[in-house]
Amino acid sequence: xxxxxxxxxxxxxxxxxxxxxxxxxxxxxxxxxxxxxxxxxxxxxxxxxxxxxxxxxxxxxxxxxxxxxxxxxxxxxxxxxxxxxxxxxxxxxxxxxxxxxxxxxxxxxxxxxxxxxxxxxxxxxxxxxxxxxxxxxxxxxxxxxxxxxxxxxxxxxxxxxxxxxxxxxxxxxxxxxxxxxxxxxxxxxxxxxxxxxxxxxxxxxxxxxxxxxxxxxxxxxxxxxxxxxxxxxxxxxxxxxxxxxxxxxxxxxxxxxxxxxxxxxxxxxxxxxxxxxxxxxxxxxxxxxxxxxxxxxxxxxxxxxxxxx
Amino acid sequence: xxxxxxxxxxxxxxxxxxxxxxxxxxxxxxxxxxxxxxxxxxxxxxxxxxxxxxxxxxxxxxxxxxxxxxxxxxxxxxxxxxxxxxxxxxxxxxxxxxxxxxxxxxxxxxxxxxxxxxxxxxxxxxxxxxxxxxxxxxxxxxxxxxxxxxxxxxxxxxxxxxxxxxxxxxxxxxxxxxxxxxxxxxxxxxxxxxxxxxxxxxxxxxxxxxxxxxxxxxxxxxxxxxxxxxxxxxxxxxxxxxxxxxxxxxxxxxxxxxxxxxxxxxxx
Numbered sequence: 001x002x003x004x005x006x007x008x009x010x011x012x013x014x015x016x017x018x019x020x021x022x023x024x025x026x027x028x029x030x031x032x033x034x035x036x037x038x039x040x041x042x043x044x045x046x047x048x049x050x051x052x053x054x055x056x057x058x059x060x061x062x063x064x065x066x067x068x069x070x071x072x073x074x075x076x077x078x079x080x081x082x083x084x085x086x087x088x089x090x091x092x093x094x095x096x097x098x099x100x101x102x103x104x105x106x107x108x109x110x111x112x113x114x115x116x117x118x119x120x121x122x123x124x125x126x127x128x129x130x131x132x133x134x135x136x137x138x139x140x141x142x143x144x145x146x147x148x149x150x151x152x153x154x155x156x157x158x159x160x161x162x163x164x165x166x167x168x169x170x171x172x173x174x175x176x177x178x179x180x181x182x183x184x185x186x187x188x189x190x191x192x193x194x195x196x197x198x199x200x201x202x203x204x205x206x207x208x209x210x211x212x213x214x215x216x217x218x219x220x221x222x223x224x225x226x227x228x229x230x231x232x233x234x235x236x237x238x239x240x241x242x243x244x245x246x247x248x249x250x251x252x253x254x255x256x257x258x259x260x261x262x263x264x265x266x267x268x269x270x271x272x273x274x275x276x277x278x279x280x281x282x283x284x285x286x287x288x289x290x291x292x293x294x295x296x297x298x299x300x301x302x303x304x305x306x307x308x309x
Numbered sequence: 310x311x312x313x314x315x316x317x318x319x320x321x322x323x324x325x326x327x328x329x330x331x332x333x334x335x336x337x338x339x340x341x342x343x344x345x346x347x348x349x350x351x352x353x354x355x356x357x358x359x360x361x362x363x364x365x366x367x368x369x370x371x372x373x374x375x376x377x378x379x380x381x382x383x384x385x386x387x388x389x390x391x392x393x394x395x396x397x398x399x400x401x402x403x404x405x406x407x408x409x410x411x412x413x414x415x416x417x418x419x420x421x422x423x424x425x426x427x428x429x430x431x432x433x434x435x436x437x438x439x440x441x442x443x444x445x446x447x448x449x450x451x452x453x454x455x456x457x458x459x460x461x462x463x464x465x466x467x468x469x470x471x472x473x474x475x476x477x478x479x480x481x482x483x484x485x486x487x488x489x490x491x492x493x494x495x496x497x498x499x500x501x502x503x504x505x506x507x508x509x510x511x512x513x514x515x516x517x518x519x520x521x522x523x524x525x526x527x528x529x530x531x532x533x534x535x536x537x538x539x540x541x542x543x544x545x546x547x548x549x550x551x552x553x554x555x556x557x558x559x560x561x562x563x564x565x566x567x568x569x570x571x572x573x574x575x576x577x
Contacts, residue, residue, distance in 0.1 A: 226330075
């Protein structure tokens with residue numbers, strides 16, 4: 001199968017490309033970032049998915065499937081530009097897919113779609129609306145991209161759309177929001193709160209994407225790995241120091257004293273859990289995670305030992 | 310500082326049938342450590358301070374989904390805590406009773422964390438359905454917050470029941486074990502409820518006792534469980550049908566209170 005991967009140069013993109021090549025697929029990658037030393041057999045195009053040249057790739061290659069990973073978070077791009085990348089890029093992917101005979105499009109979204117709040121249920125299900133936008137506006141573009149991708153389910157009948165809401169990634173590449181948060185020796189938490197976090201090893205993320213490619217499930221799906229774990233346990237198991245601070249003090253201390261920088265709204269994400277129910281995805285595709293929570297945490301710890309201050 | 314864990318509590322926590330992970334935590338964030346600490350403290354109150362007597366335990370199913378439905382008694386969450394303790398200490402094997410916490414709890418530091426760790430999830434229909442579908446035990450007080458605000462003179466009366474619990478039981482095909490909780494109103498004799506004071510502390514209200522602070526007196530408390538009740542249906546029935554079922558449960562609880570009241574007064 002010819003598989004086009006916008007956003008291939010990210011760490012997950014590279015791992016996905018390797019796995020697809022191993023599986024005998026033709027992999028075509030699009031990314032505006034350079035990809036040094038691409039996996040053998042990958043056809044790489046260093047260009048912006050929103051530009052004319054990207055459409056030419058669709059026209060020439062005529063991929064069977066697209067796995068759209070070219071969305072960025074507020075941690076990567078901290079400007080208005082993020083809206084254009086995430087929404088413009090997603091629109092381009094779907095329009096070109098419709099125009100050039102793609103059979104299956106996978107949108108890789110995030111479980112933070114649901115938002116974190118005191119009155120939010122544990123184990124979100126797919127039909128819930130996004131509730132966290134008022135407290136965390138930096139998520140708006142990703143939520144909008146997720147909903148836009150979902151609209152492809154009725155907008156385009158010529159291909160199957162799978163919208164995935166994936167939990168945090170944790171593993172040896174140190175990629176992702178949670179891993180970035182855990183990077184320093186000291187990890188700030190909110191005094192009196194210890195929310196559950198749901199994460200999966202990056203190899204399981206890739207397995208979930210490949211499973212989606214094979215099973216072609218139509219619809220919106222939460223994707224998760226092992227059972228959630230309290231933040232304090234993650235900090236302990238990755239050999240970091242938990243620094244619990246009262247809310248106002250934490251807001252003032254973020255970005256200083258070796259603590260990570262976080263937008264205000266992100267504090268809700270270390271106050272309340274965002275946990276998803278992934279049973280429909282497992283049932284529809286037969287996906288099973290291979291790596292348990294302890295192994296994932298230790299894989300991260302071994303690759304990123306506690307920094308010496 | 311850590312409370313020394315009572316060995317009996319430790320042994321009972323180990324016998325709870327819950328899907329623990331390697332860290333002793335279940336998928337909802339309930340933790341063995343927190344349960345052990347919590348029930349070590351609860352043990353003192355259950356066995357000694359209030360020396361709670363539980364009657365009719367044979368009516369409570371040892372396994373599978375069930376809802377314990379009863380009256381509120383006492384201005385603080387004494388009733389809930391002692392019912393959970395009776396399931397933990399007097400059932401064999403012990404069962405973890407899970408209540409539905411008021412939403413404000415989750416906004417208070419420490420309270421939010423502790424509530425989750427001991428299995429008291431935020432009161433949402435999604436949580437209730439999920440716990441029952443996993444064959445757990447749910448404790449419901451259909452009087453709601455109005456029930457905890459009962460004054461001393463009304464301590465053996467019942468206020469209006471909501472119908473949410475009945476729709477839930479019908480939808481989830483769950484037996485209801487009605488119970489009466491006796492004595493909470495004597496332990497915390499509420500003479501008034503201060504909403505203003507409550508607001509200042511981030512709570513809906515604070516019960517005021519004759520000695521002002523809300524410390525409960527060491528009076529004897531009792532719980533009466535009765536036979537399980539089953540209600541057919543899907544939970545989408547007309548209000549009248551559901552309310553008729555609700556009234557049956559309410560009447561059963563009222564009769565249990567009657568029995569308990571007589572016994573408390575030493576009548577035959």
